[in-house]
Amino acid sequence: MLWLAVHLPRLSIDLxxxxxPEPASQPLVISEGPVQRRRVQAVNEPARALGIQIGMGLSAAQALCADLLIQARQPDAEQQALQHLAACLYRVSAEVCLSGNPSTGNHGVLLEAWASRRLFGGGQQILEQVRSILGELGFLAQIGLAPTPAGAELAARMGDGVHALSRHALLRLLEQAPLGLSDLSPDAQQLLSGSGSRYLGAVLKLPRDALARRITAADLNYLDRLSGQCADRRPLYQPPARFEQRLELPALLSSTEQMRFPIRRLLGDLAAFLLGRDAGVQRFHLRFAHEDAPASQLQVGLLQVERDRLVLFELVEERLQRFELPAAVHEISLHAHELQAFAADQSDLLSDTRNVQDSPERLLERLRARLGEQAIQALEPQADYRPEHAQRLRPASTNTRADAALPAALGKRPSWLLATPQPIAPEALHLLSGPERIESGWWDGFDCRRDYYIAEDPHLRQVWVFKTPGPSGGWFIHGVFG
Structure with missing residues (x-):
């Protein structure tokens, strides 16, 4: 087996x-700890250039930079982002695990890469897939490879691109691995460092009996899992059956134009999640949290299952132009509770490649988003024998049904039904088939009692005609066959 570890050393800053919309040029730090003793947990590059370091007291950091932007650490948001990354990496491997210790800010994801190498055409292609996903999500990460999960985690913490592709290479890597990057307990690290062992390779060379007397069984088990002496079983991650993602804004936004970038980011997360689940959505909603007003929602319903980020954003953008915000927004969340199977468009080998952006379905989606839900109408069959009541207009939506229950054993019907039946002389008709008696509608005041025929008129057109029963009944054309 070959494990790939993704280490996220600056997840709190990335969130x-x-x-x-652009990388922050203002010095930014993430703070944590009690109110009286808050310290710096993460810094961006402009803050680091001013001398602000991780672990520094917040007051000392503010003394170095008067206009320092400070954000409190959000462990729940970090864990949610980690789970979302795992769901997106699910399209690379079916064996994905969460790793690291969130309480210390040590975040990561593990995946088994050996079984996927043939699917992607080799290990390099797997690495490119993982880096592409990280780029889509906006995360800066370090990637490591090793034959054991703990070894891959350690390789990723040592630096981006540190790989040990065999057990022999892993043992050589451990010769250079500092104790501080391992998952040994702080007491074990202090004890081993005090005895002169600063690297894991030196620790593994110590006599096992002597080592077992000085460190706990959990630390000894970690060393065995790290070197491959015993199995390292990890609970596998299972992606959720629904998508929920929230994005807390660094400043209040008061217009829909300002929200284009965060919404694009959320839709990108949704598209990456759907790709990992091999699914699509037909409806979702955006929720806007306001400080001085109840939350507002923008519902989005689609005519077909979609998962393309650009298509989803185009449809949302059209709806945003007609959406009014009741107050400034401090948080945006996206919810898709119904995932559906996604079938990619298939094209014939010899046919021209069809541009799906110009497909009739996409055109209807854009028109509906731009003109409103009521602007695009669809014909819906009705369970009624009367021809003029056999269908109705309704707004096209995801609930439009083309398979409504129709009366059984209907005769042949014309493709063109006249709005008003036109009288015609019976001698001008050559009857081909019929009659078909239609008698209905007594309950709603539109009683209908007719005998229908298929006939040929003087212009040799095949028409649908009816005669009202009785001695005074006349003949009428009601439809024309195409």
Whole structure:
């Protein structure tokens, strides 16, 4: 087996940067700890250039930069982002695990890459897939490879691109791995470092009996899992059956134009999640949280199952132009509770490649988003024998049904039905088939009692005609066959 580890050393900073249209040029720090003793947990490059370091007291950091932008750490948002990354990596491997210790800000994801190498055409292509997903989500990460999960985690923490593709290479890597990057307990690290062992390779060379007397069984088990002496069983991640993602904004936004970038980011997350689940959506909603007003929602319903980020954003953008915000927004969340199977468009080998952006379905989606839900109408069959009541107009939506229950054993029907039946002389008709008696509608005041025939008129057209029963009944053309 070959494990690929993704280490996210600056996840808390990336979560804030994701809501910004451009990389923050202002010094930014993430703070944590008690109110009286808040310290710096993460810094961006402009803050680091001013001398602000991780672990520094917040007051000392503010002394170095008067206009320092400070954001409190959000462990729940970090864990949600980690789970979302795992769901997106599910399209690379079916064995995905969450790793690291969130309480210390040590975040990561593990996936088994050996079984997927043939599917992607080799290990390099798998790495490119993982880096592409990280780029889509806006995360800066370090990637490591090793034959054991713990070894891959350690390789990723040592630096981006650190790989040990065999157990022999892993043992050589451990010769250079500092104790501080391992998952040994702080007490074990202090004890081993005090005895002169600063690298994991030196620790593994110590006599096992002597080592077992000085460190806990959990630390000893970690060393065995790290070197491959025993199995390292991890609980596999299972992606959720619904999508929910929220994005807290660094500043209040008061117009829909300002929200284009964060909404694009959320839709990108949705598209990546759907690709990992091999699914699509037909309806979802955006929720806008306001400080001085109840939350507002923008419902989005589609005529077909979609998962393309650009298509979803185009449809949302059209609806945003007609959406009024009741107050400024401090948080946006996207919810898709009904995932559906997605079938990609198939094209014939010899036919011209069809541009799906110009397909009739996409055109209807754009028109509906731009003109409103009521602007595009669809014909819906009705269970009624009377021809003029056999269908009705209704707004096209995801609930439009083309398979409504129709009366059984209907005769042949014309493709063109006249709005008003036109009288015609019976001697001008050559009857071909019929009659078909239609007698209905006594309950709603539109009683209908007719005998229908298929006939040929003087212009040799095949028409649908009827005669009202009785001695005074006349003949009428009601439809024309195409």
């Amino acid at each position: 804030v940067s994701r809501a910004l």
